[in-house]
Amino acid sequence: MDRALYGSNGFYRRNAPGAHFRACAQPAEEFATAVARIAVAIGATEVVDIGAGRGALLTALEPRLRTVALHGIEVVARPAALPARIGWSELAPPEGDGVRLLVANEWLNNVPLDVVEVDLGGTLRQVFVAPDGNEATGDPPGATDLAWLARWWPLDGAAPGTRAEVGSPRDQAWAATVRSVQRGLALAVDLAHLTGRRPPHGTLVGYRDGVAVMPTPDGSTDLIAHVALDACAAAGVRAGAAATVLATQDDALRALEVSAPPVPDEYRWLIQAVGIELPTVLDQIHRSI
Ligand SMILES: C[S@@+](CC[C@H](N)C(=O)[O-])C[C@H]1O[C@@H](n2cnc3c(N)ncnc32)[C@H](O)[C@@H]1O
Numbered sequence: 029m030d031r032a033l034y035g036s037n038g039f040y041r042r043n044a045p046g047a048h049f050r051a052c053a054q055p056a057e058e059f060a061t062a063v064a065r066i067a068v069a070i071g072a073t074e075v076v077d078i079g080a081g082r083g084a085l086l087t088a089l090e091p092r093l094r095t096v097a098l099h100g101i102e103v104v105a106r107p108a109a110l111p112a113r114i115g116w117s118e119l120a121p122p123e124g125d126g127v128r129l130l131v132a133n134e135w136l137n138n139v140p141l142d143v144v145e146v147d148l149g150g151t152l153r154q155v156f157v158a159p160d161g162n163e164a165t166g167d168p169p170g171a172t173d174l175a176w177l178a179r180w181w182p183l184d185g186a187a188p189g190t191r192a193e194v195g196s197p198r199d200q201a202w203a204a205t206v207r208s209v210q211r212g213l214a215l216a217v218d219l220a221h222l223t224g225r226r227p228p229h230g231t232l233v234g235y236r237d238g239v240a241v242m243p244t245p246d247g248s249t250d251l252i253a254h255v256a257l258d259a260c261a262a263a264g265v266r267a268g269a270a271a272t273v274l275a276t277q278d279d280a281l282r283a284l285e286v287s288a289p290p291v292p293d294e295y296r297w298l299i300q301a302v303g304i305e306l307p308t309v310l311d312q313i314h315r316s317i
Pocket of ligand 1: 040078079080081084101104118134135
């Protein structure tokens with residue numbers, strides 16, 4: 029999955045994400061308004077967008093947050109049309125004395141993970157996918173993956189064919205993101221599922237030209253899998269987050285007084301504060317957990 033998305037011939041080296049898939053279904057302008065309101069509420073001095081794509085959010089924030097530094101983190105090159113004052117790099121810029129709002133919009137669902145499946149004998153096995161989409165099962169997962177599954181996606185007694193997606197790489201990615209904030213907020217917006225409501229057959233899917241297709245790892249297709257966002261939240265707490273809100277997108281936008289068409293409950297926001305209090309507007313959001 030890593031090579032198919034980010035390798036030298038990978039999907040994201042050659043495509044703009046918005047052209048193929050839009051996970052969170054919020055119109056760009058409304059989302060930018062919501063992010064700008066959070067930035068103002070915490071007195072942010074910079075907004076860092078991780079997995080910034082082609083810079084759509086930062087471009088929409090630029091006229092809204094004139095005195096706030098804006099920075100995109102991307103594995104793909106800086107878009108030519110990006111306003112000059114927006115910074116762009118592959119790694120997070122060092123944090124100064126300010127207050128950082130870090131946004132990860134539809135980033136975690138693209139962080140590669142492993143898929144496992146219960147075989148006919150009841151043994152859990154890794155699933156391998158060839159570039160043409162053909163699947164085969166292999167060895168049982170390693171101890172680290174088994175520990176993650178036992179805690180976050182238990183499969184005891186599950187029927188043959190039941191699948192799980194091992195979220196530990198997303199937990200690690202999110203923990204590193206939270207650690208990159210010394211004072212401020214980290215916000216992940218993504219397609220998510222929670223303990224007790226994991227999808228029995230997984231969620232891995234491909235997108236090409238806006239249409240869901242077989243998840244072929246040949247670089248032609250965006251590959252996404254929903255995020256075990258409660259596991260990421262726990263990883264964020266271990267990484268230093270002092271306050272957490274995990275809410276549906278509708279509840280988050282309502283609290284921020286941003287009107288947008290309602291979306292299904294799987295669209296969720298994880299907000300974690302480090303070194304600052306949660307502002308009242310976020311503290312009053314109805315929490316999922
Ligand atoms: C689904 S796209 C979302 C883009 C954008 N946030 C949007 O909403 O349009 C995920 C983006 O994350 C980027 N990405 C994935 N892993 C990354 C990493 N480790 N560092 C920086 N960017 C990364 C990909 O290149 C891709 O552009």
